[in-house]
Amino acid sequence: MTELPAPGVRSEVGRLRTVMLHRPGNELRRLTPRNNDALLFDGLPWVDRAQAEHDAFADALRGRGVEVLYLSELLTETLHDPEARQVAIDHTMTDLRLGDTLRRYLVDLAADQGPDELAEIMMAGLRNDEISNTGSLVAALHAPDDFLIDPLPNLLFTRDSSVWVGDHVTITALAMPARRRETQLTELIYQFHPRFRGVDRIHGWDKEFLEGGDVLALGEGVLAVGVGERTRPAGAERLARTAFVEGLAHTVLAVPIDQDRATMHLDTICTMVDRDAMVMYPNVAHRLGAVTIKLDEDGDLVIEPMEPFLDAAARAMGIDRLRLIDTGLDPVTAEREQWDDGNNTLAIEPRVAIAYERNVETNERLAAAGIEVIAISGSELGSGRGGPRCMSCPISRDSL
Ligand SMILES: NC(=[NH2+])NCCC[C@H](N)C(=O)O
Numbered sequence: 001m002t003e004l005p006a007p008g009v010r011s012e013v014g015r016l017r018t019v020m021l022h023r024p025g026n027e028l029r030r031l032t033p034r035n036n037d038a039l040l041f042d043g044l045p046w047v048d049r050a051q052a053e054h055d056a057f058a059d060a061l062r063g064r065g066v067e068v069l070y071l072s073e074l075l076t077e078t079l080h081d082p083e084a085r086q087v088a089i090d091h092t093m094t095d096l097r098l099g100d101t102l103r104r105y106l107v108d109l110a111a112d113q114g115p116d117e118l119a120e121i122m123m124a125g126l127r128n129d130e131i132s133n134t135g136s137l138v139a140a141l142h143a144p145d146d147f148l149i150d151p152l153p154n155l156l157f158t159r160d161s162s163v164w165v166g167d168h169v170t171i172t173a174l175a176m177p178a179r180r181r182e183t184q185l186t187e188l189i190y191q192f193h194p195r196f197r198g199v200d201r202i203h204g205w206d207k208e209f210l211e212g213g214d215v216l217a218l219g220e221g222v223l224a225v226g227v228g229e230r231t232r233p234a235g236a237e238r239l240a241r242t243a244f245v246e247g248l249a250h251t252v253l254a255v256p257i258d259q260d261r262a263t264m265h266l267d268t269i270c271t272m273v274d275r276d277a278m279v280m281y282p283n284v285a286h287r288l289g290a291v292t293i294k295l296d297e298d299g300d301l302v303i304e305p306m307e308p309f310l311d312a313a314a315r316a317m318g319i320d321r322l323r324l325i326d327t328g329l330d331p332v333t334a335e336r337e338q339w340d341d342g343n344n345t346l347a348i349e350p351r352v353a354i355a356y357e358r359n360v361e362t363n364e365r366l367a368a369a370g371i372e373v374i375a376i377s378g379s380e381l382g383s384g385r386g387g388p389r390c391m392s393c394p395i396s397r398d399s400l
Contacts (some may be wrong), residue, residue: 001101003008004018004067005017005067005345005396006167006396007164007165007167007169007196007395007396008167008287008397009163009164009165009166009217009219009384009394009395009396009397010166010220010221010348010397010399010400011217011218011219011220011272011273011275011327011396011399011400012216012217012218012271012272012276012398013273013274013303013347013349013350013397014349014397014398014400015318015348015349015397015398016061016064016066016218016347016348016349016351016394016396016397017067017395017396017397018066018067018347018394018396019061019066019067019068019069019392019394019395020069020070020071020074020158020162020271020392020393020395021054021057021058021061021068021071021158021392021394022067022070022072022155022156022157022158022391023051023054023055023058023070023072024045024047024050024051024054024153024155024156024381025051025072025120025123025124026120026123026151027089027123027125027151027152027153027155028045028047028126028153028156028347029124029125030124030127030134030147030151030153031044031045031153032044034056038177038384039151039153039154039178040134040153040154040176040178040179040292040384041153041384041385042383042384043383044304044383044386045380045381045383045384046380048212048379049380050288050383052378052383053323053376053377053378053379053380053381054156054381055356056376056377057376057378057381057388057391059115060354060374060376061348061354061392062225062346064349064352064374065282065376066143066348067396069395071155071158071185071186071189072119072123072248074174074189075122075123075185075188075189075195076115076116076119076120076194077115077193077194077227078188078189078192078193079115079118079119080115082249083192084188084191084192085111085115085118086189087191087192087233088118088122088184088185088188089107089110089111089118091105091181091184091188091251092110092121092149092184093107093110094121094182095149097138098138098148098308099136099137100133101134101135101136101137101150101254102134102136102138102139104116104247105131105134105135105136105139106126106131106148106149106257108305109131109144113143121149122152122181122185123151123152123155123185124151124152125147125148125149125150125151125152126147126148126149127144127145127146127147127148128142128143128144128145128146128147128148128246129144140234140272148193148259150178150181151183152178152179152181152182153178153384154178154179154182154384155182155185156384156386156391157213157390158391158393159212159213159267159386159389159390159391159393160172160179160181160182160211160213160230160265160390160394161173161174161179161182161183161185161212161393162186162190162211162212162393163212163393164392164393164395165202165215165217165223165239165248165249166243166246166247166248166249167199167200168199168200168201168202168238168246168248168291169190169196169199169200169201169202170201170202170203170210170212171183171186171187171190171201171202171203171204171205172186172203172205172210172211172212173203173204173205173206173207173208173209173210173235174205174209174211174230175209175211175229175230175231175232176230178392180205181244182387184205186206186267187193187308187383189204189306191381194298200246201382202239202242202243202246203235203238203239203242205299207235207238208232208234208235208237208238209230209232209234210225210231210235210236210238210239211230211231211236211265211387212393213226213230213264213265213266213267213268213389213390214226214227214230214231214236214266214267215231215239215266216266216267216270216271216272216323218253218272218313218316218317219275219317219318219319219400220250220317220399221248221250221251221263221398222249222250222253222313222316222317223239223243223249223252223253224251224252224253224255224266224290224309224313225239225240225252225253225254225255225266226256226257226265226266226267226269227254227255227256227257228256228257228258228259228260228261228263228264228265228266229257229259229260229261229264230264230265230380231265233254236252236254237293237301239252240252240254240301240303241295244294244295244301245295245299249285250294251292251293251294251316252292252315253290253292253293253309253312253316254290254291254294255288255289255290255292255309256289257269257284257288258284260315261385262338262339263281263284264385265390266341267344267389267390268281268282268338268343268344268385269284269288269338269343270285270288270343270391271343271344271345271346271353271389272347273345273347273350273351273353273366273371274323274347274350274351274371275350275400276317276319276321276322276323277322277323277324277325277369278323278324278325279324279327279342279343279345279362279366279371280320280324280325280331280343281334281338281343282326282327282328282331283331283334283335283338285310286308288308288309288310288344289305289306289307289309289312290306290307290308290309290312290313291303291305291306291312292304292307292312292315292316292365295379304378310322310324323367325365325369325371326365327342327362327365327366329362330339331360332359337361337362339358340356340382340387340389340390341356341359341378341382341385341386341387341388341390341400342355342356342359342361342363343362343368344356344386344387344388344389344390345373345387345388346387346388346389346391346392348374351370351371351372352371352372352400353366353371353372353373353374353388354373354374354375355373355374355375355376355387356375356376356377356378356382356388357375357376357377357378357387358377358378358379358382363375374390
């Protein structure tokens, strides 16, 4: 039997061995023009096509020797464990909106389901017209198509709901109400799935907001954490302190980003494509700043004054210069391609990255800079505003 690659991620570009994806499922069929904004989608994806695009993404990874794990399969396998089932049901049903009668009904209903059906309820949610008479005022007064358990269409973006820092896994705390429940699922998987037995977990879904799309492993022991619409300063501070104390990092850069949908995570602005090179949204490249955080001998955080991100990053990484791949685009093209996740690439080894094909100009500039671009189509996947990096959670990468 061949050994499974040991879990652990210490860079953005080390050879990718294992990744967790989520093939979009019925949770996407829940999106309507009335709920898509709250559920953080800019349109209504054609689900069959989104699945086909996602299968092509997974094939591109497998074609390069990457092991693809699916969140839904891990979840279903996890739900074979009676203790995990109990925790899953308790967490899913804590919502105060339900009231005691409906909660009791739903707990019983959930307890009767097999692992597949229970996983499906946890991911795709439950509508009022999908259950029968409950004797609950809450159910009686809700419209038939109201959700009693909300669907999780953003599970697709596995980047955000957990992030490996060295050999520890971070259970993140997602800022938007539509995504909060996602990290209860990732916590369940990492806590109970046999594959992850013995793995140390840090942070937690009940902690300060911290999203994986904001966390970049710039190099061994160096993290950059975007702080903006999603990750809050307190979330970045807790991650920094924990990473120092656990010996997972020696330097953390906190990087303020605009609190806008277009720049919701640091990885919508920049991603690494080589040991010492990034592709970055040109409209912000030279005004991005960073605050360097370290730990002193007394165990106190040392927080340095703000300086240009590229300088702070190079110093922390111990290199002369962090190369910026200048996409040299005019500001309008740059803005369009940034919106379509042109800067959100997934490196599978140094100088090889997966990117959306639609960002023609950004991809040309990457190729001209010596980066092999594996282009995938994302016309439907992109309607949730996330690219290849957002749609992947690396579990194992080789050290550089
Ligand atoms: N790492 C990322 N950039 N993730 C993108 C997440 C997109 C998702 N619809 C959201 O709004 O949360």
